Amino acid sequence: MSPRPYRLGRRKPAAQRTRARVLRAARELLTARAGAEPFSVEAVARRARVARMTVYHQFGSRRGLLEALFDSFAAGGELPAHLAAAFQRPDPLESLADVVAAFARFWDAGRPWIRRVRALGVLDPELGEAVEARNARRREVVRVLVERLGQRYGRPAPGERAQAEALLYTLTSFETFDMLAGPRRKLPDVAGQVLFLARAAVGHPRDS
Amino acid sequence: MSPRPYRLGRRKPAAQRTRARVLRAARELLTARAGAEPFSVEAVARRARVARMTVYHQFGSRRGLLEALFDSFAAGGELPAHLAAAFQRPDPLESLADVVAAFARFWDAGRPWIRRVRALGVLDPELGEAVEARNARRREVVRVLVERLGQRYGRPAPGERAQAEALLYTLTSFETFDMLAGPRRKLPDVAGQVLFLARAAVGHPRDS
DNA sequence: ACGTTAATTGTACATACTGTCTACCTAAAT
DNA sequence: ATTTAGGTAGACAGTATGTACAATTAACGT
Numbered sequence: 001m002s003p004r005p006y007r008l009g010r011r012k013p014a015a016q017r018t019r020a021r022v023l024r025a026a027r028e029l030l031t032a033r034a035g036a037e038p039f040s041v042e043a044v045a046r047r048a049r050v051a052r053m054t055v056y057h058q059f060g061s062r063r064g065l066l067e068a069l070f071d072s073f074a075a076g077g078e079l080p081a082h083l084a085a086a087f088q089r090p091d092p093l094e095s096l097a098d099v100v101a102a103f104a105r106f107w108d109a110g111r112p113w114i115r116r117v118r119a120l121g122v123l124d125p126e127l128g129e130a131v132e133a134r135n136a137r138r139r140e141v142v143r144v145l146v147e148r149l150g151q152r153y154g155r156p157a158p159g160e161r162a163q164a165e166a167l168l169y170t171l172t173s174f175e176t177f178d179m180l181a182g183p184r185r186k187l188p189d190v191a192g193q194v195l196f197l198a199r200a201a202v203g204h205p206r207d208s
Numbered sequence: 209m210s211p212r213p214y215r216l217g218r219r220k221p222a223a224q225r226t227r228a229r230v231l232r233a234a235r236e237l238l239t240a241r242a243g244a245e246p247f248s249v250e251a252v253a254r255r256a257r258v259a260r261m262t263v264y265h266q267f268g269s270r271r272g273l274l275e276a277l278f279d280s281f282a283a284g285g286e287l288p289a290h291l292a293a294a295f296q297r298p299d300p301l302e303s304l305a306d307v308v309a310a311f312a313r314f315w316d317a318g319r320p321w322i323r324r325v326r327a328l329g330v331l332d333p334e335l336g337e338a339v340e341a342r343n344a345r346r347r348e349v350v351r352v353l354v355e356r357l358g359q360r361y362g363r364p365a366p367g368e369r370a371q372a373e374a375l376l377y378t379l380t381s382f383e384t385f386d387m388l389a390g391p392r393r394k395l396p397d398v399a400g401q402v403l404f405l406a407r408a409a410v411g412h413p414r415d416s
Numbered sequence: 417a418c419g420t421t422a423a424t425t426g427t428a429c430a431t432a433c434t435g436t437c438t439a440c441c442t443a444a445a446t
Numbered sequence: 447a448t449t450t451a452g453g454t455a456g457a458c459a460g461t462a463t464g465t466a467c468a469a470t471t472a473a474c475g476t
Contacts, residue, residue: 004445004446004450005445005446006445006449008452010443011443011445015452015453018453036333039331040433041433041434042434051453054454056435057451057452057453058453061435062435115330118330119330120327120331122323122326123246123328125244166390166401167388167401167405170384170387175383176378179377179378179383182374185374193371193374197375197408197409200405200409212419212421212474213474213475215475216422216473219472219473222472223423246461248462248463249463258425259426261424261426262423262424262425264463265422265424266423266424269463270462270463
């Protein structure tokens with residue numbers, strides 16, 4: 001009765017390839033220009049040339065597919081490396097600049113479809129929670145940053161620390177980048193503006 | 209063959225009452241807590257105790273309903289009066305403070321459902337355009353504000369003006385307020401933080 | 417008073433999507 | 447050879463949109 005042991009072996013890469021194909025199709029579908037075919041499991045399956053049942057088999061549900069998409073993006077990018085490099089800097093103000101730049105590149109890379117996924121997250125509370133959980137890392141980054149700034153430049157007011165965290169969290173959000181970038185602003189410009197506000201938020205306007 | 213003239217007369221208020229009832233139901237449905245029944249014409253009609261056909265008759269489509277909802281909110285509030293008052297101020301920096309406060313109250317009043325409508329706007333491009341058009345007024349407000357600041361305090365650099373406009377437009381957006389407010393921050397706190405950043409954005413940090 | 421108009425409703429329809437289920441085929445593992 | 451699991455196919459119930467057509471009702475114009 002107990003199932004005999006079974007490892008996937010050679011089948012695993014094949015399965016992961018179809019998985020990747022589905023994720024790619026989902027990303028493309030969400031990126032789709034103004035025509036905007038609505039995002040549906042059916043459409044994803046069609047585009048990936050896969051049976052709809054395969055999608056459910058691999059991701060469980062529409063929600064699972066979107067969460068997996070978000071994760072694959074976060075895992076595949078260079079964000080962790082950039083953040084690590086940012087915290088190597090001796091001066092926390094330089095860390096701040098690097099962190100802002102890192103998130104700017106990160107958001108910019110996935111701009112068209114991240115916007116849609118976040119919108120879906122607003123409409124579907126459970127998906128929203130999952131998406132929000134992906135921001136926990138950013139929350140932590142901001143917290144550490146503010147802490148180091150406090151140590152280096154000494155601003156011990158307890159309320160101010162929370163305020164600075166809230167501001168930086170908002171300023172480094174996807175929404176801020178997305179709105180500031182608008183339809184055609186260049187990435188460096190936007191990152192520069194965000195950094196400008198971020199420095200003001202932590203009490204260090206202009207250049208030092 | 210030409211239809212004989214016909215004014216609604218006494219029937220008009222009755223029709224507008226059902227219209228209002230439908231809009232109210234829509235707003236309530238969008239505000240619905242975590243349970244989050246999905247927003248659908250069917251659900252709105254049920255809640256308004258009205259036939260689904262009536263909704264289509266009055267608003268044309270799901271999209272039309274949402275646009276009408278947005279408009280009714282903008283028309284009904286005190287925002288225009290607050291903005292007018294803001295621009296009465298002699299000092300444009302005081303105008304800025306009032307404008308920020310006005311939008312803060314405006315967004316705060318409709319927070320739960322505005323978030324959802326905007327998400328729907330991201331997913332449905334045509335609705336998105338309609339929603340974006342509602343922001344034209346804010347865009348203009350920001351433009352005039354920056355212009356007056358330039359006249360009063362003299363910062364003629366042409367690029368800087370566009371930058372300041374972009375920043376203020378982003379800072380006064382619903383998304384900024386919504387993120388900064390989080391689940392439980394108080395309105396005055398948030399407005400204060402936004403104003404803080406806004407002053408920095410136009411080159412007047414702190415108090416004067 | 418009587419025909420007309422428009423708001424509202426009821427029913428039905430074509431289309432599309434979600435999630436679930438059952439059955440099946442097949443390549444790979446044991 | 448037998449078992450396991452990935453992928454497929456078809457059907458199903460439930461819900462949604464948008465449209466069409468007919469019916470009801472109350473106010474309107476003459």
